[in-house]
Amino acid sequence: MSNTQQLYDKVKSILYSLTGITLTENKEVMIANRLDKLKRNTKYTGDIGELLQRIEDGEFTKEFINTFTTNKTHFFREDFHFEDLKTRVLPEFEKLNKEIKMYCSAASTGEEPYSMAMTVREFSSTMKASIVATDIDTDVLQTAANGIYRFQKSSKEFPDWIKPQKYFKRRIQKNLAGDEILIKVNDDLKNMITFGQMNLNDTVYPFETHQFDVVFCRNVLIYFSIEDQNKILQKLFRTLKIGGTLYIGHSENPHDLINYTKRVGQNIFVKVKDIG
Ligand SMILES: C[S@@+](CC[C@H](N)C(=O)[O-])C[C@H]1O[C@@H](n2cnc3c(N)ncnc32)[C@H](O)[C@@H]1O
The missing domain is CATH 3.40.50.150 (Vaccinia Virus protein VP39)
Structure with missing residues (x-):
């Protein structure tokens, strides 16, 4: 078995023990990208195998979990x-x-x-x-x-029966693209x-x-x-x-x-x- 395969197997086993998430086959590219992200998130400059060992020993578990979860969502998904x-x-x-x-x-x-x-x-x-x-x-x-979200003005995220302006305050911020706004959820x-x-x-x-x-x-x-x-x-x-x-x-x-x-x-x- 290659070293890379061993690393991937270790990631799968740590992820399962910390979260219950089972990574299916063909997730190698995803794992490689997330391992890069994990190194950035932990600011770890050493060997990735050593980092995984430290995670198995109980260090950096928060960073590991936060890196390996997939968080895709949006307002009124499946409305x-x-x-x-x-x-x-x-x-x-x-x-x-x-x-x-x-x-x-x-x-x-x-x-x-x-x-x-x-x-x-x-x-x-x-x-x-x-x-x-x-x-x-x-x-x-x-x-x-925090309840602060970046939005495209043209976004069709809200169904017709919702009036988003009732629930959000607009926030002013520089560095937004031309069609973007920043909104904050009301109290x-x-x-x-x-x-x-x-x-x-x-x-x-x-x-x-x-x-x-x-x-x-x-x-x-x-x-x-x-x-x-x-x-x-x-x-x-x-x-x-x-x-x-x-x-x-x-x-x-x-x-x-x-x-x-x-x-x-x-x-x-x-x-x-x-x-x-
Ligand atoms: C794809 S998002 C879905 C979000 C939302 N429910 C939706 O449908 O848009 C999946 C969420 O599940 C969370 N998650 C994954 N494993 C979990 C676990 N073991 N316990 C609690 N939450 C978990 C992830 O952190 C992520 O935010």
């Missing part, structure tokens, strides 16, 4: 989920005059939980709502908590959300059984083996109330949960009973 939240879920809570408690389990740089919060506010200016938003990557969580949205770090691969989650009315777990399961996806889904499912809604990403599968849920839309599942 039909937010549409469903607005038209099917929120009216029930308004009728009951109840706070809605939501969980965003792979929040990345924050666009997803802020989209959840905007959906609530677009539906009602007074409805009580709280969102717990977690991710394993501390860099993206910092960006999320009303921020106050709805609690950000925190959490590893979905942890055995126990820091939440109560039936804590949430809505769980978003989108575009993160794809990074895990089927076996680990099932484990994650079951742990998340425990936190969801009976009658609560689980949203998963477009290419993701509810696996065993299919027997405990009713499908009400594209990758939208309502919990009908607890497991076992």
